Amino acid sequence: MLLLDLIFSLLFLLMTFNLKNLYAFNAAEKKMINWVFVFHTAVCFAATPILFYGGDAKHYWMYPKTEPFEVIWGLVVETPRPSQIMFLLNYFPSNVLKLSFLPGMLLYSFIGFWAFLLIMLIVKSFIPDLSRLKDITLARLPLYPYIFLLPNMHFWSVGIGKDSLLFFSVSIILYSLMNVRKRWLGLMIGVAVGYYLRPHVLLFLAAGYGLAMILSAKLSLFQKIAFAAVGSAIFFPLLSNVLEFAKIEAFTTEHIENFSSGKSAALAKAGSGIDFSEYPYLLKVLTFVFRPFFFDINGIPAFIASVENLIQLLLFYFFFRNRSLKFIFKSNIIIRASFFYFVIGALAFAPVMSNLGIIIREKNMLMPAFLIFILAAVKYKLITNTNK
Numbered sequence: 001m002l003l004l005d006l007i008f009s010l011l012f013l014l015m016t017f018n019l020k021n022l023y024a025f026n027a028a029e030k031k032m033i034n035w036v037f038v039f040h041t042a043v044c045f046a047a048t049p050i051l052f053y054g055g056d057a058k059h060y061w062m063y064p065k066t067e068p069f070e071v072i073w074g075l076v077v078e079t080p081r082p083s084q085i086m087f088l089l090n091y092f093p094s095n096v097l098k099l100s101f102l103p104g105m106l107l108y109s110f111i112g113f114w115a116f117l118l119i120m121l122i123v124k125s126f127i128p129d130l131s132r133l134k135d136i137t138l139a140r141l142p143l144y145p146y147i148f149l150l151p152n153m154h155f156w157s158v159g160i161g162k163d164s165l166l167f168f169s170v171s172i173i174l175y176s177l178m179n180v181r182k183r184w185l186g187l188m189i190g191v192a193v194g195y196y197l198r199p200h201v202l203l204f205l206a207a208g209y210g211l212a213m214i215l216s217a218k219l220s221l222f223q224k225i226a227f228a229a230v231g232s233a234i235f236f237p238l239l240s241n242v243l244e245f246a247k248i249e250a251f252t253t254e255h256i257e258n259f260s261s262g263k264s265a266a267l268a269k270a271g272s273g274i275d276f277s278e279y280p281y282l283l284k285v286l287t288f289v290f291r292p293f294f295f296d297i298n299g300i301p302a303f304i305a306s307v308e309n310l311i312q313l314l315l316f317y318f319f320f321r322n323r324s325l326k327f328i329f330k331s332n333i334i335i336r337a338s339f340f341y342f343v344i345g346a347l348a349f350a351p352v353m354s355n356l357g358i359i360i361r362e363k364n365m366l367m368p369a370f371l372i373f374i375l376a377a378v379k380y381k382l383i384t385n386t387n388k
Helices: 002-022 026-051 057-066 070-076 080-094 102-125 132-133 150-156 162-176 179-196 199-214 221-246 252-271 281-288 300-321 322-330 333-352 356-387
Strands: none
Touching: 002 026, 002 070, 002 102, 002 252, 026 057, 026 102, 026 132, 026 150, 057 080, 070 356, 080 102, 080 162, 080 281, 102 132, 102 162, 102 281, 102 333, 102 356, 132 300, 132 356, 150 300, 162 179, 162 333, 162 356, 179 199, 199 322, 199 356, 281 300, 281 356, 300 322, 322 333, 322 356, 333 356
């Protein structure tokens, strides 16, 4: 099957490289996207042995290879959990096509790279020429193109598993919401992926978009009330699924604290976490957003994550120094929804996370929104500089 692996590997690479040609990027942007492609693909090849010998990726790919379709389908019907959904999604390429692990990684790398292009298209909707980002520097480095080369974002969007699909799900939902009439299919795909793999992420995204709509000056009071009612009708059924997923019995402070304390203690005992169950809530949020930091370094991955978190810290400093929050509230609905989604996600994840590895992984689902509202702040800075 080596020949088939080689053919499909080249096919997935060519699909990834040429994906940019489906969209209206200019020549300079396509050149930049080529560099993102090179970096993304390099991360994919580097991550392949790491994920094969550790993590869930190998299991998601190899288990469907050994079982008949009836068994895989039976698992999905009996217990439609995220892992069973992954087995079903991987059954055709892994079992029917008999592809090995590397072509599988390149397939998921294609999906992750597509998400980056969708993020760029959203940003391009309010910064028509992305090369203008060169006018803004961070620590004397231009944001463009380095803002699209944060290594952890690429690492978690090239691997076989839920993370790449969720990164794509968030990106395509936000992109589709810009023009639902034309992109309703993309919206449905994104919602389906989010619902079956991580319903709480979909819940946060729905809540962020709902808040952005309710705060819209274009809606009348009646429309806001109607939208809030519809949002509530969607929110609470999703909430029950989220609570079932997280194994929380009821949405009360006591139950959430018990859940958080139990996880923190278990992880600390195993030596794989940091017990911050006694931290003040604000400190938990800051831990989720900015750690691991340099004092947490215990290896190369932690160092890379620390550098990326330093960049994010500087970007937040840029955001607040330039008083961008006011601009966000006056901007279009996708920018506002991205901001609210990131804030809601950080506030919700912070009390129930204590493992730094899981924090990095879960935070990556919020990163499409982070890039969107941070680069909206950059637009505000560009406008300010032009008007001076």
